[in-house]
Amino acid sequence: MGEHNEFGKQGEALAVAFLLNSGYEICAQNYRYQKAEIDIIARQGNVLAIVEVKSRKMGFLEDISTTINSKKKKLLVMAADHYVQEMDLDVEVRFDVITVVQKGASFEIDHLEDAFYFF
Template sequence: MGKHNEFGKQGEQIAVDFLRKAGYKICLRNYRYLKAEIDIIAKMGETLAIVEVKTRTSDFLEDMESVINPKKIKLLTLAADQYVQEHDLDIDVRFDVIIVIKRREGFEVEHLENAFYHF
């Protein structure tokens, strides 16, 4: 596995740990449907959070709109709908983004709830 992939997996694990600490139940990681992959599916109360994780170094921060474009949003929405149907869920669904930034002193985590409303 390349360093880029390892770095991304490390970021996903940090995001999972962050969510668990915040009280979320992790339902599934790396759910795939068609050409989409949902990094984390987590549940808090009666809300299902579809979480996209972006791991970056402090010197590489780009506009999230360029990373999570309308095509990506459409694919994630389709995958989330498929997951809900597969599991026959009657639940509110929310799309979040967790940004994990590596700094010299460690990792910084930013959780954007309902992130797609910002795009």
């Protein structure tokens, strides 16, 4: 596996730990439906958070929370809808982005709730 893939997996693991420490229950990781993949599906009360994790090393100039294009958003919405129906859930669905930025030996984690709307 490439170094960037390993770094991405590390970022997802840090995001899971962050969510758990914030009181979320992790429902699924790397949930796939057709061509879509959801990094993390987490629940807190009646809110189901569909979480896209973006991991980068310090010095990346682009705001990584804005790197989710319209095609990716449509795929996330489709997969989230399928998950909710498959699990027969009655929840509020929210789309979040967690950014994990490596700064030397440490990591900065930001959780952007309601990163985008699907309607």
